[in-house]
Amino acid sequence: MTAVRLPMSGARVFFVGGVMSYRALFSWQSPTFYIPTMLAHPAFQILFFAYLGRFSHVRNDAFYVVGNAVQVSAMAGVFGVAMTIGGERWTQTLAPLLATPANRMALFLGRALPQIANGFVVSAFGFLVGRLLLNFDPPLSSLPRLALIVLVSTAACTGFGLVVGAFGLRLRDVFIFSNPAYFLMLLFCGVNVPLSALPHWMQIVGSGMPLTHGIAAAREVAAGASLSSVSTLVWKEALIGACYFLAAYLLLRLFEAEGRRRASLELV
Amino acid sequence: MAAIEAEKLRRTYRQTSGFVRRRTKTIEAVRGIDFEVNEGELFGLLGPNGAGKTTTIKMLVTLLIPTSGAARVLGHDVVHSARTVRRNIGYVFGGDRGAYERLSGLDNLRYFSELYGVPPKVQKRRIPELLELVGLMGREKERVEGYSRGMKQRLHIARGLLHDPPVVVLDEPTIGLDPVGARELRNTIAELAQAGKTVLLTTHYMYEADALCDRIAVIAEGEIVAEGTPTALKSVVADRTVVEIEAYGLPAGALERVRASPGVTSVSVEEREHVQLLLVQAPKGLELTQQLLGCLGDVRVGRVAAREPTLEDAYVSLVTGS
Numbered sequence: 333m334t335a336v337r338l339p340m341s342g343a344r345v346f347f348v349g350g351v352m353s354y355r356a357l358f359s360w361q362s363p364t365f366y367i368p369t370m371l372a373h374p375a376f377q378i379l380f381f382a383y384l385g386r387f388s389h390v391r392n393d394a395f396y397v398v399g400n401a402v403q404v405s406a407m408a409g410v411f412g413v414a415m416t417i418g419g420e421r422w423t424q425t426l427a428p429l430l431a432t433p434a435n436r437m438a439l440f441l442g443r444a445l446p447q448i449a450n451g452f453v454v455s456a457f458g459f460l461v462g463r464l465l466l467n468f469d470p471p472l473s474s475l476p477r478l479a480l481i482v483l484v485s486t487a488a489c490t491g492f493g494l495v496v497g498a499f500g501l502r503l504r505d506v507f508i509f510s511n512p513a514y515f516l517m518l519l520f521c522g523v524n525v526p527l528s529a530l531p532h533w534m535q536i537v538g539s540g541m542p543l544t545h546g547i548a549a550a551r552e553v554a555a556g557a558s559l560s561s562v563s564t565l566v567w568k569e570a571l572i573g574a575c576y577f578l579a580a581y582l583l584l585r586l587f588e589a590e591g592r593r594r595a596s597l598e599l600v
Numbered sequence: 601m602a603a604i605e606a607e608k609l610r611r612t613y614r615q616t617s618g619f620v621r622r623r624t625k626t627i628e629a630v631r632g633i634d635f636e637v638n639e640g641e642l643f644g645l646l647g648p649n650g651a652g653k654t655t656t657i658k659m660l661v662t663l664l665i666p667t668s669g670a671a672r673v674l675g676h677d678v679v680h681s682a683r684t685v686r687r688n689i690g691y692v693f694g695g696d697r698g699a700y701e702r703l704s705g706l707d708n709l710r711y712f713s714e715l716y717g718v719p720p721k722v723q724k725r726r727i728p729e730l731l732e733l734v735g736l737m738g739r740e741k742e743r744v745e746g747y748s749r750g751m752k753q754r755l756h757i758a759r760g761l762l763h764d765p766p767v768v769v770l771d772e773p774t775i776g777l778d779p780v781g782a783r784e785l786r787n788t789i790a791e792l793a794q795a796g797k798t799v800l801l802t803t804h805y806m807y808e809a810d811a812l813c814d815r816i817a818v819i820a821e822g823e824i825v826a827e828g829t830p831t832a833l834k835s836v837v838a839d840r841t842v843v844e845i846e847a848y849g850l851p852a853g854a855l856e857r858v859r860a861s862p863g864v865t866s867v868s869v870e871e872r873e874h875v876q877l878l879l880v881q882a883p884k885g886l887e888l889t890q891q892l893l894g895c896l897g898d899v900r901v902g903r904v905a906a907r908e909p910t911l912e913d914a915y916v917s918l919v920t921g922s
Contacts (some may be wrong), residue, residue, distance in 0.1 A: 349715065352710070356711070423698075431662065433717065455637060592662070
């Protein structure tokens with residue numbers, strides 16, 4: 333009997349596997365959960381900060397709508413991704429999953445794909461809430477540019493979410509990281525407080541976080557700026573996102589190897 | 601070449617406890633075991649809970665790294681050639697967890713087909729074949745959360761065979777199944793062996809090992825204490841007789857008195873609903889019944905019978921070291 337060599341399709345694991353894992357593990361996908369968590373929560377977050385801003389006369393509605401509408405993509409990018417990796421432990425599917433020869437990059441990074449789309453939808457809904465309920469009225473011609481920046485930011489945020497999710501291979505409960513990560517972004521990424529108003533060390537941390545540059549670019553574009561004038565910010569956002577994806581992949585490999593060594597892969 | 605080889609395979613776990621004063625305890629789950637499974641053989645790894653069966657299996661399927669020693673599957677080292685090993689091995693475990701409950705049985709199989717790199721054309725043929733084999737055809741589009749325990753375990757078997765692996769490892773696949781479900785699963789396992797696959801089965805059900813396995817290794821406290829065909833293992837206790845005594849409420853100390861009784865080589869107790877079944881092994885030809893009843897004192901006794909030893913008696917004798 334000879335060893336079997338099957339043609340491995342990393343692309344299929346990435347795309348088909350990514351969608352399957354979303355369906356299998358993203359437990360907020362039914363309307364009962366999706367509407368309160370992915371639509372109502374972001375809407376209330378936007379309204380809360382916009383009215384707080386109005387009350388304190390610090391910034392106009394557009395500042396808060398853009399900042400929060402981009403940041404709420406973290407509901408999918410951080411919580412959703414953490415759920416689709418950490419969920420393997422709760423469903424006790426981590427052992428059969430890691431017993432497969434599937435390409436680990438395709439296996440785990442493919443899980444980000446549906447969440448990028450999901451995050452984009454959540455973010456778009458946030459902008460719609462701002463348009464309908466607050467004084468946010470960007471020029472129509474800015475919308476394609478805004479959409480592109482939101483997409484890049486959402487992808488970068490999902491890379492960060494994968495880093496958080498990677499701890500699902502190391503810890504029993506990944507939400508101990510995903511909850512603070514969400515609020516960390518709210519504070520450090522210039523969502524409601526301009527980066528320049530933060531202490532220096534927070535500015536340094538914020539400039540290395542996803543969304544920071546995307547939010548800054550989105551604010552300028554929503555005010556009518558061209559894409560070329562914010563291209564540096566957009567490229568920075570994309571580069572930071574790529575770094576997080578790479579870090580996530582390395583962490584996932586490290587924690588898988590460590591789990592095999594420490595026998596911690598199946599602890600629930 | 602052997603399909604599965606274990607050489608001085610050892611695995612220890614470190615457990616820590618305490619918050620301020622951390623204490624570390626090392627547990628030796630598998631203590632340097634050696635065994636080989638030949639190609640096409642159905643090999644049983646038999647042992648009580650905590651004996652090291654599952655730890656051994658997890659090292660073979662690459663989920664655990666051995667502390668020392670080596671293991672190979674079709675000549676591939678489980679540590680250094682983990683990906684090749686994974687391509688060649690199907691891993692099936694017992695219990696009703698381990699499948700994606702929100703997906704249908706069919707989607708679970710489709711997903712794992714992708715992970716095992718089964719081309720879409722092959723999937724279209726193989727998934728229905730496997731659904732037929734495990735008796736899930738017709739229920740494959742239902743969500744797994746609605747499956748019975750037996751259906752989930754049969755789904756695990758189908759999943760383990762998606763990539764048509766030459767080696768299949770089954771870790772207590774019939775645990776918790778009803779008798780009919782367990783029998784059907786045993787038939788499926790026998791069919792795998794007939795199809796030429798190398799099967800490594802762990803179980804603590806003696807009749808299962810006796811009925812299915814070509815060879816058995818008995819593992820206790822991380823060490824292999826005996827290895828051979830079921831007939832050869834039974835011969836360990838061929839010179840013994842087994843006395844079965846049904847007792848209603850064994851008093852304290854009775855078991856110790858029976859164990860210390862002259863001629864008694866091994867004693868075990870099976871707890872049943874309202875009765876304890878005492879199984880006493882003694883050399884053949886030695887009449888012990890009255891002596892044993894005397895040890896039990898005033899306890900109400902039901903059926904008393906002497907019989908020939910079975911594989912289970914051999915197993916008890918081996919794992920208790922008597």
